[in-house]
Amino acid sequence: MPSTKEKAKEVLLHNLYEVDLNNNHYRRTVPSREFYIHQWNWDSATHAMGLVHIDPSRAYDEIIALISGQWDNGLIAQITFNPNETKYFPGPKFWNTKQFSHGEISTSGITQPPLLGFSIWYVYQNSPDKKAASEFLSQVLPALKKYHYYLKTFRDPEDSGLLTVVHPWESGLDNSPRWDEPLKNISVDSIPDSVKILVNTYRSDDKIGNNTHRPGLEDYYRYMYLVHLFSEWNWDYTKIITNSPFAVKDILFNSLWALSNEALSSLCSVVGESEDSAYFLKIAHQTSEAIQNQWSDSDSLFLDIDVSRGQHKTISTNTISTFSPLMTSGITPKIIDSLISRLSDPSQYATPYPLPTTSLNNPVFETKRYWRGPTWPITNLFTIIGLHRNRQNPKCLLLRDSLISSTKQMIDSSGFFEYFDPTLGLARPNNQNAAYGFGTFSWTAAIYTLLSQPNLTDLKLPLET
Ligand code: DGY
Numbered sequence: 001m002p003s004t005k006e007k008a009k010e011v012l013l014h015n016l017y018e019v020d021l022n023n024n025h026y027r028r029t030v031p032s033r034e035f036y037i038h039q040w041n042w043d044s045a046t047h048a049m050g051l052v053h054i055d056p057s058r059a060y061d062e063i064i065a066l067i068s069g070q071w072d073n074g075l076i077a078q079i080t081f082n083p084n085e086t087k088y089f090p091g092p093k094f095w096n097t098k099q100f101s102h103g104e105i106s107t108s109g110i111t112q113p114p115l116l117g118f119s120i121w122y123v124y125q126n127s128p129d130k131k132a133a134s135e136f137l138s139q140v141l142p143a144l145k146k147y148h149y150y151l152k153t154f155r156d157p158e159d160s161g162l163l164t165v166v167h168p169w170e171s172g173l174d175n176s177p178r179w180d181e182p183l184k185n186i187s188v189d190s191i192p193d194s195v196k197i198l199v200n201t202y203r204s205d206d207k208i209g210n211n212t213h214r215p216g217l218e219d220y221y222r223y224m225y226l227v228h229l230f231s232e233w234n235w236d237y238t239k240i241i242t243n244s245p246f247a248v249k250d251i252l253f254n255s256l257w258a259l260s261n262e263a264l265s266s267l268c269s270v271v272g273e274s275e276d277s278a279y280f281l282k283i284a285h286q287t288s289e290a291i292q293n294q295w296s297d298s299d300s301l302f303l304d305i306d307v308s309r310g311q312h313k314t315i316s317t318n319t320i321s322t323f324s325p326l327m328t329s330g331i332t333p334k335i336i337d338s339l340i341s342r343l344s345d346p347s348q349y350a351t352p353y354p355l356p357t358t359s360l361n362n363p364v365f366e367t368k369r370y371w372r373g374p375t376w377p378i379t380n381l382f383t384i385i386g387l388h389r390n391r392q393n394p395k396c397l398l399l400r401d402s403l404i405s406s407t408k409q410m411i412d413s414s415g416f417f418e419y420f421d422p423t424l425g426l427a428r429p430n431n432q433n434a435a436y437g438f439g440t441f442s443w444t445a446a447i448y449t450l451l452s453q454p455n456l457t458d459l460k461l462p463l464e465t
Contacts, residue, residue: 008445009054011444015033015440016028017029021103021105022105024068026061028044028065029058030442035205035438036088037082037088038082039080040112041077041111042113043442045063045066046115047442048062049122052122052123057132064140067140068080069106069107073100076147077107077108077109080101080107089202092106109227110230111151112169112170113172114256114260116144117144117148120144121462122263124137124270141267141271144267148261154237160249161286161287162294163254165248165250166230166244169223170253171248173252173320173321175371177317178250178315181306182248182313183222185246185306186245186246188221188222191225195224195225199224210436212368213368213436226244248305248307251325252382255325256382258327258329259284261287262281262284262462262463265284266462284328291328292330296314300338301322302321302322303315317362318358318359319357319359320379323342323343326385326387326396327382347360348360353423353424354375354380355379355383356373357372357374357375357379367421368421374419374437377407377447380407380447383403384403384407384451391457404456404457407451410434413434415435416448417435417436417437417439418436420434420436421434
């Protein structure tokens, strides 16, 4: 009987997708052959962190394939498409981005949470062959820097330290309750019929998957309306940032931005680029400070901000994203204590399959609907990294270790699914009813692999090395 770790390796092999484009051979890992059969930005960043422990050359190729779709302005898209795959909606023909990507490569027009910098750093640190790792680094570092310049220039034009995301898909947590209020800026009645017809005709996730677990129809009208607007504006990000009806300073996105800038700063110093190293460290600190300013004592939460069309409205919703700043520098002991008590509270996050993506006692919590409550291995990983960063605090250390083991046990007993019902689980082992979304899921396998590394808890994070 193969172990879960061996099965994780099989999942990652099963989801390998090889493709020839522009006379290059690419090896990508698709998130799930059941539906997500292209390459996703933050999925691939996660896959690479698992793959480096299985086959480092695949980790390198994963990142190389991802950056192959980079636009001239530096954007690395949320999706780099595989040709001829039609399961996923919205596929390439819905984005009107052909003039930005290169030759036979096509991409979407938005991005995803910037985990890539941390991933490249992790892959470099964990590569057994240092010569191969250096070659990999010199191949990918220019693209990573260009991506960070893109994000800083176009997503933080006011130099606040906080990047703006312009589509719920960019946040990675598409239908999180955090976006319920900002999405009200888009009235469904004002969405052109042509956009609704497109969704009604081509939407596929709710047919291939279970529609009671997926985002709702009105969510999809809004998602595609934003795609329609941005493509009308010819993907001009100066125009998009100013005019998009959805524009938020997202705490989770920005926490990863700070962490990845620290990682990029370390990588620049590895290759002797000290000026760049100092620059990326400076912007990491700027973001960490700006995130700390988003802590609300009265809510005991980090607050996102709706900045669409000149507004500045904070969003106070108790979700998993409030723990993501633990990954950044300088979180005060008082805030750490407050976050620990939330994490340890059975009426909020300490459920049988922790951590729900929305607090259990939030009235909008749902057990099975995508990002409205289910436990996802990726958000557990971010919380583990944050707790690890604060491991000098004994409570963080204990919680980190227990979250590593509960995440692994969840996957051991329920399989490599996309997400899990947080209220079931250990009390009902081998219960497939606890597992939801699409199956044979790559990042679940990659995260299992990473969490199974014997020296995981010895990991020194970028600024610690
Ligand atoms: C989807 O289509 O469900 C994805 O989350 C978008 O990236």
